[in-house]
Amino acid sequence: MMDTSYNDMDAALAGLSAASDGPTFAQVKALARAGFHVLLIKPGTKEPVDLRTDRERAHDARTGRGGSGLYSSTNRVDRLENLWDRAVAKFGQEPNVAVDVERSGLVVIDADQADETADVQRRGLAGADAPLEAYAPTVTTPGAQDAAGKWVHSGGGHFHFAVDVEDLPLVKSFKLPGGAEVSTKDRYVLIPPSVRNEGPYTVTGHVRPLSSAPWLIDLIRAQAETDEADTTARAQAAQDRTQRRESEGPSSVEAWNDAHPWEELLLEHDWTPTGKPDNCGCPIVTAPGDHASPKSATAHEDGCTNRRVDLEGASGPLHIWTDHPPVELEGRERWTKAQFVAAMRGQTMEEFLVAEGLVDDEVDPAAMAFAVNGEAGGKGPVVRDLTVDEEEAFWASSAALERVRQFAWSRSASPWSVLGVVLCEVVARVPPHVVLPPIVGGAASLNLFVNLVGASGEGKGKSVATAEDLTSGLSYAAHKGIGSGEGITKTFGVRKKGSQVTLRVRDRAVVDSPEVDTLTAVAERKASTILGQLRKAWSGEDLSFNNADESRSPEVPKHSYRLALHVGVQPGRARALFEDADGGTPQRFLWLSTLDPLIPDADVPEPPPLDLAHIEKRWPTDPFLTGEALLFADDEEEEESTPRRDDGVLRKPTTFEVLEVAQPIRDTIRRNDKAKHWRKATDSALDGHRGLQRLKVAAALSLLEGGTGNVTVDHWDRAELVLRRSDAVRAQVQGVLQDQDRKAAEARAKRNAEAEVAKDRATQGLKLAQTRKRVHKVLGKPEHADGLPLGKLRAEVGSAYRDHINETVDFLVEAGELVEVPGGKAPKYRLVGTA
Known part of the structure; x- marks a missing residue:
């Protein structure tokens, strides 16, 4: 819960509305004293500037705030004054000003478009007989234009809520059904009298106590439950990946990822490291060419703490921030290492996998059409499921x-x-x-x-x-x-x-x-x-x-x-x-x-049905x-x-309505x-x-x-x-x-094998029976009453029975039908009961 009242913050913001030539330090000082944690922004932009000395940054690092951007926010008037003077000296004019949402004890709803603004207003006025204007945004934003001058955002604003409730969870940003975005942490928002090329930020409403918006509190708590379940699922997914890699080893693509850090791949294609880390600790890089901001992309790697990054074999994605990436990378925000290299080479993913020796060039291309990460979707064809x-x-x-x-x-x-x-x-x-x-x-x-x-x-x-x-x-x-x-x-x-x-x-x-x-x-x-x-x-x-x-x-x-x-x-x-x-x-x-x-394991609150x-x-x-x-x-x-x-x-x-x-x-x-x-x-x-x-x-x-x-x-x-x-x-x-x-084939093979064995046994049994009968006939002759050696017995039974004579004689001896008579160089065999 914040230490100052929302009335102090509201009064401090209201005092900015009279300014017309950009912020003054007196106004910034009033913001800090009202409880806002302020950070300075490059004039005319939304880009934060960190003008702390090395000593100041090292001091902040010992308190866990060694990064840039949000980490430079403060409500200390003496530090802000020093930073302000450095900014004016650097840029030759007053900087823009933003506030750190979390450290200022705020929840902020950011509506980019007019319909998003109206959706927040309807929620705030639910049950009240009042026009939408009665629930104006705290700050009306100037909107945004693209490079061609077309308005891509207009009619938007920021709704500020001072946190005056106990045990409010901090959650990642999430969107309302109407499209506006709710932020409780890891976010800064510009405030008046900041000015961009499109126009000024202006105070048009109040800082409201969060307790006045129970609907928003409920949504934040529901998001916290979703985040917790998501964290558990991610931890389990990471554990499963680790166990798989330990037991099975990395896949071919994972091994390739391990061997090729982003720094190597990006330098090869003329990207430039800025030397600055993003909030997750991964390096920020600049794309080839001229860019208004050096933050063209973030190259995520192993150990990244960004919740939205899925690591596979030490390979997070390259997240594109710039609107003007290399033409090969247009149309997509996130690129795996394999996708990045294939695109820069002008290869299809199949061609890349073959060229790098990650699959056999004789593999059916259709079988690997989705094998971007070398993972299979079950026991069927190789398919890359969603991370x-x-x-x-x-x-x-x-x-x-x-x-x-x-x-x-x-x-x-x-x-x-x-x-x-x-x-x-x-x-x-x-x-x-x-x-x-x-x-x-x-x-x-x-x-x-x-x-x-x-x-x-x-x-x-x-x-x-x-x-x-x-x-x-x-x-x-x-x-x-x-x-x-x-x-x-x-x-x-x-x-x-x-x-x-x-x-x-x-x-x-x-x-x-x-x-x-x-x-x-x-x-x-x-x-x-x-x-x-x-x-x-x-x-x-x-x-x-x-x-x-x-x-x-x-x-x-x-x-x-x-x-x-x-x-x-x-x-x-x-x-x-x-x-x-x-x-x-x-x-x-x-x-x-x-x-x-x-x-999630926990019960999830049921939202209203879809509005269609x-x-x-x-x-x-x-x-x-x-x-x-x-x-x-x-x-x-x-x-x-x-x-x-x-x-x-x-x-x-006869007439059709054709969708665009x-x-x-x-x-x-x-x-x-x-x-x-x-x-x-x-x-x-x-x-x-x-x-x-x-x-x-x-x-x-x-x-x-x-x-x-x-x-x-x-x-x-x-x-x-x-x-x-x-x-x-x-x-x-x-x-x-x-x-x-497969199981059916194995069962058929087993049945066929058993049938063959049974057939063989039956055949063998018949042969033995026939040979037994022939032995009895030969040894039953009077001239063989004293018996015959095995060699002569084999000759007497004839060629049709010779292959089975040894096992037949052994069987008949064991069965008591023949007796072995010692003598000469080899024993003789005669029928039992004959002399």
Whole structure:
């Protein structure tokens, strides 16, 4: 808890509002005396400057504050005065000013955009009859422009809350559902009268006591619980990695990482070390060329304390901060060592792995398409699953995704499988005339299929129920069970007996198959069309089928229906889907697990359901299209129950609403498609539809996150993480099936071997019986009554029996049918009872 009252801080900030020519030291002194810990910022920027002497820095280091940036903040007036004078001397003008959030005893909400500001205001005024302006930001920020002068942030502000409650946990920054960011530590914010090129920071509101925002306190405490669970999961993941490396040794890529520190790789490509560490202790480096800030990137290595860095073989990522990295590195913030070197060389990852000798150059490229870190996703094909940090970054990338994970955890369900069903529910509310653009071929449907993968009793039903509650605010959409191929068609259109006109039943539906056995049982029926119809439905193609009676053959035209499908899949029961890989069935599904090893031990508070009103607002529900008001039931024998306002005929749409897709994504899709023509693509057979699948998921994420379905690069990048998780789960299912195949082959081999042994024994027994009979015949002759030596006995029995004579004689002696008679150079053998 802070030592000074929020009234002192509020008064100190209010005293800044009259300034117009930048900060003065008198104002800074007032801030420090009110309890703010101040740090100085380079004039016109947000870049902190550390003007402490070596002696001052060494003194601070002994108290754990030897770093730069935030570590230079202080509320000592005498030190601030010295630092201020040094800054004015260095820059020839007064510096900008910021405050250290944690040391000042603050919680700060940073809203970058006007809608984020309004979201915080609505939360602060919940239950009060007051305009939003009554809950103004403490500080209104000037916004931000890109290099071309376009405003990328505007209408934002900082809401300051003085901590006046006991035992408030310090948590990492997190975002509110509306997009604003909450910070309690490791953060500084600029305050008035600081000025940047875009304009000044101005005081427009008050410093509020945190106790006045119980909603914010609850969110902070919930985040603390999530952080604790995350810390435990990371520690376990690190321990597992260490144990694996100790027992199995490093993988080839890990060994390469160990042997190539970031300093070596970066210097080779003209990056420059700044000599300064980031807060985690890893070096800050500057990219080639001119940059406004020397902090172009942070090169994370072994021993890094950054929570968001996942170490593999002493290799954390290179985290790019600059907006102007080398062109080879544009479009991505984090690069592993292997990815960095491959990109700088202009190589694909496969080419890099082969060039470095990390894989055999005869390995099928498709088998290593995702082997960036040399790790396998289970016993199936080599697939790079998400690291813990990549998964954390995915869920933290939007307020809606954070809500999905928290809601799933509150119900003890897997966030991934819940997300799969949520995406189905969202897509099912989008009319079928809304399509993806014809980037390659024709316009593409948003229809989406998801496999929820888990053993019996591992949460498929729980995931569906959780997702339905999470999306309870959505309008009506029919939910149907799986049936035949004809049944899929009749979900959307039927014909009355004697008619050749297809009547519309509905234009959107969610189909649920709790067990994959139901789907595969239908597929295995003679002349079944279910898998073929599903493949066409995923693509939004015509769903017509032939029947001798045309009145029983409804025609459902292309893009006249919306279908979302989720199927419960037990890994060992998925064989029929993979056997249809040539037809393209497994490729059209997302594969998401119903188990989540990162689920916290402690109970997670349940947040409110998702706010998806924007979907209904954009595409209002028409009960005559969704099937909520049916012309007739699915049973075509029933009579009409509700009159239509149109003729009810199902027709192909004549106008379409085409979603927008960012140009870089279009370029990537076209480039990948051309690679197939040039036979340079490395996709495996199971990834033939990966680009379109990724585009569908990106559009669904856009809708989930409050967008219009238009796909940005951010949505495209997040969709890639979903597909990487899907690839890994699918590979694990393949591993289970391969393990079944191996065990079955071993069992067959064992049965065959046992049969061969039995057959051999039977053959041997027959030969022995025949030889025994021959020995009795030979030795039963009167002239051999005194017996025969073994050599002569062998000659007498004949060639057909000689191979078994030794063991037959031994057996007959042991059985008491022959007796050995000593004499001469070799003993003789005669029948018992003869002389």
